[in-house]
Amino acid sequence: MRALKLHEVSLADRLADRAVDALIDEADLSPKPALVDRRGNGAHSDLHLGLMHASALSLWPMFKEMAEAALEFGEVGVPLREALGRIGREGEQAMLITTHGVNTHRGAIWALGLLTAAAALQPHAVTLTAAKLALLDDRFAPQPLSHGAQVAQRYGARGAREEAQLGFPSVMQRGLPQLHKSRQQNAGEQNARLDALLAIMTELADTCVLYRAGYEGLTTMQQGAQAVLDAGGSATLAGRRQLHALDQHLLALNASPGGAADLLAACLFIDRLDGAL
Numbered sequence: 001m002r003a004l005k006l007h008e009v010s011l012a013d014r015l016a017d018r019a020v021d022a023l024i025d026e027a028d029l030s031p032k033p034a035l036v037d038r039r040g041n042g043a044h045s046d047l048h049l050g051l052m053h054a055s056a057l058s059l060w061p062m063f064k065e066m067a068e069a070a071l072e073f074g075e076v077g078v079p080l081r082e083a084l085g086r087i088g089r090e091g092e093q094a095m096l097i098t099t100h101g102v103n104t105h106r107g108a109i110w111a112l113g114l115l116t117a118a119a120a121l122q123p124h125a126v127t128l129t130a131a132k133l134a135l136l137d138d139r140f141a142p143q144p145l146s147h148g149a150q151v152a153q154r155y156g157a158r159g160a161r162e163e164a165q166l167g168f169p170s171v172m173q174r175g176l177p178q179l180h181k182s183r184q185q186n187a188g189e190q191n192a193r194l195d196a197l198l199a200i201m202t203e204l205a206d207t208c209v210l211y212r213a214g215y216e217g218l219t220t221m222q223q224g225a226q227a228v229l230d231a232g233g234s235a236t237l238a239g240r241r242q243l244h245a246l247d248q249h250l251l252a253l254n255a256s257p258g259g260a261a262d263l264l265a266a267c268l269f270i271d272r273l274d275g276a277l
């Protein structure tokens with residue numbers, strides 16, 4: 001009898017799976033302060049959970065193409081950086097078609113796109129490789145006055161570009177260590193992920209929050225997230241009370257930490273890479 005031929009799943013497929021899984025797990029995680037989750041729309045009138053899922057799925061071919069480009073070029077350099085920029089812009093168009101023009105995952109395309117390509121290229125130095133890619137110029141990148149650029153001008157804030165260029169310090173120094181710590185303390189996986197998100201929020205200059213709610217919003221986010229962790233984290237009653245208060249305060253300011261949400265997805269992606277490679 002002829003043996004069944006097993007289909008081998010390529011590295012690019014597996015990395016794209018991990019990236020989309022990370023986006024879906026981030027969207028589903030609840031209760032996230034002022035963000036879209038299983039409970040509702042947070043501080044957004046144009047977003048909902050179904051749209052976040054559809055958007056994440058629409059990005060699968062883009063992540064796969066980015067990983068394939070990294071394998072094809074084989075090294076960090078301007079040709080790969082410019083290929084990733086083109087693929088990312090096409091991915092953003094696919095996202096906007098899926099969401100009928102709503103910006104669901106612009107920041108995630110940037111962060112997870114770089115990390116996916118880096119994981120294909122240098123699996124043992126993912127954030128360093130992503131940072132090297134982010135430091136290269138893409139001649140074809142448009143220079144619009146984005147929300148991030150406006151906030152950088154007004155407050156001198158470090159945004160998504162700098163976060164990547166520095167090797168994702170919010171993920172590597174805050175999110176991931178907290179994820180591991182809360183798991184070790186048997187907080188439960190959902191609470192550990194919430195704690196990781198909060199740890200990211202404690203120091204991030206989230207340009208989405210700054211754009212909508214200025215310094216007051218940013219301080220509310222950072223201090224409120226720290227208060228949850230100081231109270232014992234999401235797994236404790238005192239921590240949950242602080243988390244509820246943070247949610248209420250951010251909603252009152254119409255401030256949504258979309259950048260922190262993207263970085264939680266980056267954190268979950270890196271956390272799971274071992275199984276993908």
Ligand SMILES: CC(C)(COP(=O)(O)OP(=O)(O)OC[C@H]1O[C@@H](n2cnc3c(N)ncnc32)[C@H](O[C@H]2O[C@H](COP(=O)(O)OP(=O)(O)OP(=O)(O)O)[C@@H](O)[C@H]2O)[C@@H]1O)[C@@H](O)C(=O)NCCC(=O)NCCS
Nearest residue numbers: 088089104105106107108146148159160163205207258259
């Ligand atoms: C280089 C880019 C990252 C552009 O960066 P820039 O800061 O100039 O542009 P923005 O358009 O502001 O996008 C940055 C997005 O990154 C997320 N973010 C925010 N702060 C940080 C941070 N400190 N570190 C990391 N990431 C951060 C955030 O994305 C999330 O929020 C989006 C929703 O935003 P929101 O403001 O709620 O919604 P809007 O509809 O835009 O406004 P409202 O009216 O509702 O207020 C959501 O997408 C989340 O993902 C920031 O939005 C790079 O993106 C770039 O060059 N893009 C251009 C296209 C391109 O070339 N793409 C290919 C790149 S490979």
Ligand SMILES: Nc1ncnc2[nH]cnc12
Nearest residue numbers: 027035036104258261262
């Ligand atoms: N869960 C979420 N809610 C709102 N904006 C986001 N951007 C990325 N993830 C998000």
